[in-house]
Amino acid sequence: MASYSPDDVDPSSEGHGTLEILEVIKIFEAASIPCCVVGISALNYYGAWRKRRDWEFCVPTDMVEKACWILKSAPYDKVYEQCPHDAPPQIHSLLHTFPRFKLKGYSLYFDSLLDTLDLVGLTGLIDGMNLTEDWGASNLDLSGTNDVAWALEKNEKIRGSVPLTMGSCFFEVDEGPLKTRDLWEQRVRTKQNRIGQELSPEYTTRFRFRDDQDPRLRKRQFA
Numbered sequence: 001m002a003s004y005s006p007d008d009v010d011p012s013s014e015g016h017g018t019l020e021i022l023e024v025i026k027i028f029e030a031a032s033i034p035c036c037v038v039g040i041s042a043l044n045y046y047g048a049w050r051k052r053r054d055w056e057f058c059v060p061t062d063m064v065e066k067a068c069w070i071l072k073s074a075p076y077d078k079v080y081e082q083c084p085h086d087a088p089p090q091i092h093s094l095l096h097t098f099p100r101f102k103l104k105g106y107s108l109y110f111d112s113l114l115d116t117l118d119l120v121g122l123t124g125l126i127d128g129m130n131l132t133e134d135w136g137a138s139n140l141d142l143s144g145t146n147d148v149a150w151a152l153e154k155n156e157k158i159r160g161s162v163p164l165t166m167g168s169c170f171f172e173v174d175e176g177p178l179k180t181r182d183l184w185e186q187r188v189r190t191k192q193n194r195i196g197q198e199l200s201p202e203y204t205t206r207f208r209f210r211d212d213q214d215p216r217l218r219k220r221q222f223a
Contacts, residue, residue: 025037043125046216047216048127114142116173127207133184133188136188152175
């Protein structure tokens with residue numbers, strides 16, 4: 001196991017490590033492991049202003065062990081090392097149960113919103129892209145509810161990963177069922193309410209201002 005070292009240097013892209021993360025993606029792709037960047041990094045790409053602590057990857061559940069084995073095997077074991085989570089479990093999250101890796105010598109770590117009821121992520125996506133009710137009706141399946149089976153399974157795993165106490169239930173996700181259309185419309189209709197008083201009237205959401213460029217088209221070091 002490894003932890004932060006005072007000798008670590010900042011990675012590429014002004015310390016964001018974008019190029020190093022691209023190399024990890026290439027390693028997984030070469031091994032036929034489907035992967036994508038998720039979490040705060042994905043929200044940043046879509047224009048949400050969120051501070052990233054670690055890079056988060058998503059790979060198929062049945063390929064997690066293979067992905068870890070690759071990073072711990074030659075020649076990649078000279079580049080990457082597995083390290084412990086140094087933060088306590090977060091509510092509604094299983095991140096603390098998944099492997100965490102570090103790029104040796106660098107201070108860089110890495111480890112569907114309506115269905116999973118990730119409402120913080122959902123509002124970040126809506127505000128970052130300035131999405132509308134019509135966009136949701138045209139591009140999303142809003143005919144059903146959140147994925148109750150997924151929520152039940154996740155809560156079972158959460159209960160198995162934290163000490164069971166009077167307050168441990170707060171780590172669990174809302175199981176629903178909740179109508180996805182209602183969730184979408186409520187989050188879109190409250191965009192203006194989330195604009196802070198410190199922002200100028202030019203802001204149409206807390207992350208976007210009038211007539212600005214699609215965040216996906218901007219050249220940025222961190223996304």
